[in-house]
Amino acid sequence: MGCGVSKSSQFHVQRCEKAAVLIQMWYRKYVARMEMRRRCTWNIFQSIEYAGEQDQIKLYNFLGYLMDHFTPSSSNLICHIFRENEVCRDAEWERYFCYKNIEIPEVYSGPHLTFPLTASQAAGLVESFKNKQQLHSRYVLQLLLETWKLLRILPNINRVSTCHSKEISICGDLHGQLEDLLLIFYKNGMPSMEKPYVFNGDFVDRGKDSIEILLILFAFLLVYPSDVHLNRGNHEDHIVNLRYGFTKEVLGKYRVHGKRILKLLQKIFSWLPLATVIDHKVLVLHGGISDATDLSLLAKVDRHRYVSALRPPKKKPGSEDQLSMDSDMEDDSWISRVSAGTRRRASLTYMKPFASRNDFQHRSLQDFSRHIIRPLREEPKDRRRQAEFTLSTLGHLSSLSAHSHCAALLLQIVDLLWSDPMSQDGCIPNEVRGGGCYWGPDVTEQVLSKNHLQLLIRSHECKQEGYEFCHSRKVLTIFSASNYYEVGSNRGAYITLGPDLIPHLIQYQASSMTRELTLTQRVGWTEHSALKVVREQLFAHRSDLTGAFQEFDKENTGMISLNDWARAVEAVLHLGIPWRVLRSQLVPNAPDGMMNYRSWFRELAIKEPDTEHIHQALLETVYRHRSTLETIFRIVDTDHSGKALGHAPAATVSRVQTRSVLSRV
């Protein structure tokens, strides 16, 4: 600028400054608003996801309670539900899993496999799945059997090294999202001797291609057993699969042999290693750790006896002093010698003496979750022995010291698969998930230093950027399922680790469309989904909500203030959702801060329920618990025929009713 700047141009410069500030202020406010919305949406999805997991655990504790407190003679149903291997004993396993008599029809156009598998066959499998082909059940069973054989000779903790300048790639949760796995292979290359991989659990559930992901991972495992490492996740659990979609997927894709495949997978899951250690310095496992984590103990445990985190290991009846191995390896044969007729599971959790019927009736499901893992974890040693003593007088268990030892090991494994980090020091039960714990930076320090480790890599939690560091960068969460909650919700990521053991993170997002969306569009789309879910919840609680609204509307005008609306909704739903923040999206018509709740419900209804035969309240209740009901249905429907048991004891809903009720929702 030359000399003699005129007053008017000086004035103009000042005005520009002010204008710029104003615009910046306004825009930052806009971005903040979007961020708030994005966070809310995220929290909604997460709380509903975890509430689902919690429900799952509550459900199983409830059924476990029934198991323990009803004698076999009085409830065939309960026994039937938990009857595990009575169908398959001894030599029946061989016949059951045999694939040899499964014929491949001529019209089959999918991939053919010959064993031992080669690298090109594994790559061919990836290509076939990319082209939406399905592997024939004969090959599926054959591949799974080979996988089972291999997994059984692997240790609990894989030990890997980056010698020969090998870079190791580590992937987190995939959850049946084949597109993400394909994207990773595209960007990073497929597994090979030069390209070792660690897959850190949760391969299945939720996404629609879980079985394809498993088959690919297992194929590469078979071809490169020293260079592909699989860690078990909390979803590698047949009971969790009942609820979260994997069971459904397999039965849908393999109508004839699905059940067999699932049974074999149940065994395979239990044989998946628990963790991987790289160069003695980096620990990779799915969930996390706790203050009880003892790696040397975990290295020795019989991991395959822990079939599901929601059920304690089986015990061989008659063996007094030690718990038996599920010895399914005899004479090099994979025929399993299943412990015959295990009637009652050891009650992992129920330390109290036999409760009376009256007690039971007054308990809500909530109560049972309090008895899961916390009492065991918190009880100091001497109290635990006391509890054991009580049990022994009731003659529930044949071997108590083994039982508590066994329970402690189960706890450790559950911790490994279900825990989440928190920012405060300490170690507290993970009430949100219903299993595992929250562990703090002090526990990280403790476990890492005790085992001479420098980094913990884990997965289990969805992160917006696909990864997140915490605990002073000693813990790294890696999540590989992009767009997990909804299109545009998050990126996926994977890690590459060279001999320097410095993690390099590569992010991606499947579906090119999402990369071009602006912040506004991404947030909007995800929010739309989340709000749909919230609206469903509101609808499902209509009667209770109406009652709550009426408390604020004594004169029965049909109108209440928005403040009262927010208070009533939180009081009924207890979802911890920021109602006032979302208010404008959920209650669009509210002139002068007042809303008409009756017309609001009408607008909210997704579709008018058919109330002809079913009472409104029942419909709501069913709708609310449909997920749980579906799971129960699937358990009871053990022959997967769609028909529940013929005889209908009081505890179950009969086949016809269940089907028709479920179909209406």
Next chain:
Amino acid sequence: MEEENKEAVISEIHRRIAEAFNVFDNESSKSVDVREVGTIIRSLGCFPSEAELHEMIAEVEEEEPTGYIRFEKFLPAMTKVLMERKFRPIPKDVLIQAFEVLDQEKKGYLEAEELKKYMTQEGEPFSQDEVEEMLSAALDNKENVIFYKDLVSKMTFEDL
């Protein structure tokens, strides 16, 4: 009567603040990362400038900053801000006028480069990320310009 109303208003404000705070309080530890405080304040309907924001943060921080802001300290400070209606929202027409100041030739739009220059050099400058995000949302793809009147309409919210 007035006292009752005032109390009711304050308790409703408290609830709004608590809700917004809790969205970022993932572990129910009654504290949030200091970097999220700006978002929380803005989402409650306030338009502080960066300078005003830093002032407020200094007010609610611990004596020895921990990187976290506790709810106990945040609540009274934020209540005051809302009661006094500090950092009022910018009315739409004022905003448009601001754009018009920058649009010297009164074209009705701003070139991408123009806006970028102002946003990153004047006032309380945007970071590279901020300006790119703004442009990606604001740009009319066909013509590579920003029609600021439309932009303002699109991005203005009704406040609670």
